[in-house]
Amino acid sequence: MSENIQHVTVVGAGAMGSQIAMVCALAGYETDVVDIAQDAVDRASEQLHARMDRDVSKGRRTPEDVDAAFERLTFSTDRDACAAHADLVIEAAVEDLTIKRQVFAELDRVCPPHTILATNSSNIVSSRVADATNRPEKVCNVHFFNPALVMECVEVVPHAGTSRETVATAVAFARSLGKQPVELKKEVPGFVANRLLGALRAEALKLYEDGVADFEDIDTAARTALRHPMGPFELMDMVGIDVVYLIRLAEYEQTGDPASLPAESIKEKYEAGEHGRKSGKGWYDYR
Numbered sequence: 001m002s003e004n005i006q007h008v009t010v011v012g013a014g015a016m017g018s019q020i021a022m023v024c025a026l027a028g029y030e031t032d033v034v035d036i037a038q039d040a041v042d043r044a045s046e047q048l049h050a051r052m053d054r055d056v057s058k059g060r061r062t063p064e065d066v067d068a069a070f071e072r073l074t075f076s077t078d079r080d081a082c083a084a085h086a087d088l089v090i091e092a093a094v095e096d097l098t099i100k101r102q103v104f105a106e107l108d109r110v111c112p113p114h115t116i117l118a119t120n121s122s123n124i125v126s127s128r129v130a131d132a133t134n135r136p137e138k139v140c141n142v143h144f145f146n147p148a149l150v151m152e153c154v155e156v157v158p159h160a161g162t163s164r165e166t167v168a169t170a171v172a173f174a175r176s177l178g179k180q181p182v183e184l185k186k187e188v189p190g191f192v193a194n195r196l197l198g199a200l201r202a203e204a205l206k207l208y209e210d211g212v213a214d215f216e217d218i219d220t221a222a223r224t225a226l227r228h229p230m231g232p233f234e235l236m237d238m239v240g241i242d243v244v245y246l247i248r249l250a251e252y253e254q255t256g257d258p259a260s261l262p263a264e265s266i267k268e269k270y271e272a273g274e275h276g277r278k279s280g281k282g283w284y285d286y287r
């Protein structure tokens, strides 16, 4: 465990927030996962229990480790009470700048002065929320990948005013989770891994929209020619087409570059409510 951190509060109990919280609890941290709605918290609890049961039944974890992790993990709707004793808050709420700024301003009011306020956002760089707080030097991005229980990479991204101490603590924390930290020297929307992925996804969408190949065949090429674990369309379904759409829009807001706008086929799927695995249909049909 990281010596400066004992208690972690994760804000947002969606797929990312809940798995990030589970990773922290498994690594020994007292952890809260909080959301506004009780049903979101209940769903997170149910899904994490199912996932841990599966890991135990497959012999990947011991029942003792899992029980101990759940003992350390609190599911709550009372964000401020949880954050009041956090050493690190990881915000994994919706990709909306106005909401994030409000959350950071409120966290700044309730957290102790030493608390690091991190956002898991891959696209909203922390300088855009840091000035909503009185502790910009303790604000940075700590970006996990989906599914957070499995993926090893965690990007740590400081803004120009983040202190070296905050970066060092965040990097040590990521390592203490058994993750592989990747430290960026400066902010850039999308960071490193998503920019690589974005280039592949943009090309895949172009090939599809130009009628060069079916999306299934493009996925097959990525899996069998490049040995990617899943193709770009399968991956969009897993991450969520709504997430992909909103990330593109957020990037467009930051860059003003029309090339950042979501591809036409993504916009259509987003508007049709075809958001991927979670909605039963995206590129593929899961019903």
Ligand code: 3HC
Pocket: 051, 054, 055, 058, 121, 122, 144, 145, 146, 147, 148, 149, 150, 151, 194, 197, 229, 230, 235, 239, 243
């Ligand atoms: N949550 C937790 N664990 C999961 C999981 C999930 N949603 N999906 C799969 N796993 C784990 C389970 O342990 C599973 O074994 P089980 O089914 O026996 O329990 C194990 O992974 C293997 O799963 P599968 O047999 O279903 O399939 P794979 O071998 O293909 O592995 C995968 C699944 C790990 C998701 C793999 O396909 C993969 O690595 N895909 C690429 C993921 C990726 O690129 N992620 C980055 C996305 S970009 C991002 O996150 C950025 C953000 O900003 C949007």
